[in-house]
Amino acid sequence: MNPKYYSLPKEKQEAILNAGFHVFSQNTYKKSPMSEIANAAGISKALLFHYFHNKKELYLFLWDTCCRITVEEMTRSGAYEQKDLFGSMDYGMQAKLRLMRQYPDIGVFAVRAFYEKDPEVSADIQKSMGQYLNTHAAKKLQNLDPEDFIPGIDLQMMYREMYWASEGCLWEYIQRGSMNVDEMEKDFRKLLEFWKTIYLRKNRDGI
Amino acid sequence: MNPKYYSLPKEKQEAILNAGFHVFSQNTYKKSPMSEIANAAGISKALLFHYFHNKKELYLFLWDTCCRITVEEMTRSGAYEQKDLFGSMDYGMQAKLRLMRQYPDIGVFAVRAFYEKDPEVSADIQKSMGQYLNTHAAKKLQNLDPEDFIPGIDLQMMYREMYWASEGCLWEYIQRGSMNVDEMEKDFRKLLEFWKTIYLRKNRDGI
DNA sequence: GATGAAGTTGACCGAAGCGGTTAACAGAGG
DNA sequence: CCTCTGTTAACCGCTTCGGTCAACTTCATC
Numbered sequence: 001m002n003p004k005y006y007s008l009p010k011e012k013q014e015a016i017l018n019a020g021f022h023v024f025s026q027n028t029y030k031k032s033p034m035s036e037i038a039n040a041a042g043i044s045k046a047l048l049f050h051y052f053h054n055k056k057e058l059y060l061f062l063w064d065t066c067c068r069i070t071v072e073e074m075t076r077s078g079a080y081e082q083k084d085l086f087g088s089m090d091y092g093m094q095a096k097l098r099l100m101r102q103y104p105d106i107g108v109f110a111v112r113a114f115y116e117k118d119p120e121v122s123a124d125i126q127k128s129m130g131q132y133l134n135t136h137a138a139k140k141l142q143n144l145d146p147e148d149f150i151p152g153i154d155l156q157m158m159y160r161e162m163y164w165a166s167e168g169c170l171w172e173y174i175q176r177g178s179m180n181v182d183e184m185e186k187d188f189r190k191l192l193e194f195w196k197t198i199y200l201r202k203n204r205d206g207i
Numbered sequence: 208m209n210p211k212y213y214s215l216p217k218e219k220q221e222a223i224l225n226a227g228f229h230v231f232s233q234n235t236y237k238k239s240p241m242s243e244i245a246n247a248a249g250i251s252k253a254l255l256f257h258y259f260h261n262k263k264e265l266y267l268f269l270w271d272t273c274c275r276i277t278v279e280e281m282t283r284s285g286a287y288e289q290k291d292l293f294g295s296m297d298y299g300m301q302a303k304l305r306l307m308r309q310y311p312d313i314g315v316f317a318v319r320a321f322y323e324k325d326p327e328v329s330a331d332i333q334k335s336m337g338q339y340l341n342t343h344a345a346k347k348l349q350n351l352d353p354e355d356f357i358p359g360i361d362l363q364m365m366y367r368e369m370y371w372a373s374e375g376c377l378w379e380y381i382q383r384g385s386m387n388v389d390e391m392e393k394d395f396r397k398l399l400e401f402w403k404t405i406y407l408r409k410n411r412d413g414i
Numbered sequence: 415g416a417t418g419a420a421g422t423t424g425a426c427c428g429a430a431g432c433g434g435t436t437a438a439c440a441g442a443g444g
Numbered sequence: 445c446c447t448c449t450g451t452t453a454a455c456c457g458c459t460t461c462g463g464t465c466a467a468c469t470t471c472a473t474c
Contacts, residue, residue: 240460240461240462241461241462241463242460242461242462252462252463253463253464253465256462256463256464260463261462261463262462262463
């Protein structure tokens with residue numbers, strides 16, 4: 001790619017990113033036209049080809065950027081250092097919401113790219129995945145103290161259930177198209193509070 | 208449309224339905240080629256145009272069929288007559304699983320069609336929606352007896368949470384591509400059992 | 415086995431869209 | 445005035461699109 005891309009004003013860089021995320025998240029790789037991306041970014045197709053030699057290069061750049069900023073944001077959020085499960089989920093949620101405010105389509109783009117089957121790009125996508133795979137969930141689960149939760153609960157099932165519910169909630173917003181991140185934050189907060197009331201052991205011994 | 212479609216053998220009719228559901232669920236309306244659908248159905252493009260005069264007609268026929276068989280299956284399942292909440296969810300789940308076994312892409316198709324924005328079809332889709340909107344959830348919620356559940360629980364929140372978790376679980380399978388409905392059923396069953404253990408009041412008075 | 419209706423298709427059409435290129439334009443600095 | 449940088453409209457060759465049509469196959473009926 002052309003390094004001059006980086007000397008573009010930040011807003012222009014982001015406009016291109018978001019245009020790419022948007023178009024590639026709605027269509028397959030092959031059926032995502034460069035002209036549509038250029039239009040969405042507010043520049044001409046020729047200029048887009050000036051910064052990225054071809055479609056594949058833009059696509060892989062988007063994928064890389066997507067992975068990088070996600071990891072950065074999650075790390076910076078402090079979610080991984082939190083001892084408390086719900087605190088950690090809270091921080092993680094805030095990080096993801098911040099990302100979605102800045103790049104509304106990054107989530108759907110990531111999913112579609114991960115499962116993209118076009119041989120022109122699929123191999124490169126999968127190759128670069130190893131470094132980004134999330135293994136924090138398993139560790140988090142092992143470090144939980146069963147005494148903190150209601151007696152007899154299946155902690156792994158609890159965790160899966162909470163994960164699915166967040167995904168389902170997020171998915172509902174995504175489907176609806178242009179998403180209202182503020183509304184989403186409210187819903188997530190409500191979920192978190194609800195989980196605390198049903199999962200946490202309230203009268204722990206000696207407290 | 209050509210009524211001779213209905214005198215086709217059932218397998219051929221289903222093949223066309225599934226081919227349509229599949230292609231239209233992966234791409235926008237405009238970017239879903241008739242040739243691809245014909246291929247997936249195992250017939251020639253010319254024959255597909257013999258049964259459906261044009262693309263729009265096929266699309267709206269698919270949408271109509273999708274709505275109709277979903278309502279039929281849900282009604283027939285008996286989920287709406289069940290008094291018990293979890294029993295009703297169980298029946299509903301089984302109905303949906305049956306649908307997904309027969310028409311693997313019908314779910315994603317329905318979502319995409321509902322939010323399709325192409326002016327050639329969007330108006331017709333929205334117009335035919337009124338009759339299919341699901342109002343059973345609200346009624347179900349009103350008829351619940353708080354005494355059946357753990358004290359102090361927010362029943363509406365509980366319902367939303369369960370709904371989201373099922374959607375999240377389903378969504379995980381959908382993303383992964385070709386879905387294993389048997390695995391899915393296992394997961395849903397586990398969810399149902401888990402919910403019973405945490406939401407139901409176990410020692411109800413006098414029992 | 416001739417006939418005709420019904421089912422099915424390969425080949426085709428004009429139009430549109432694709433990835434990518436190029437020649438030219440606009441403007442700022444010297 | 446010139447030159448360098450950023451930017452684009454117009455273009456190219458090619459593919460794909462929705463839709464048509466003439467021809468081929470199949471098969472029941474006479």
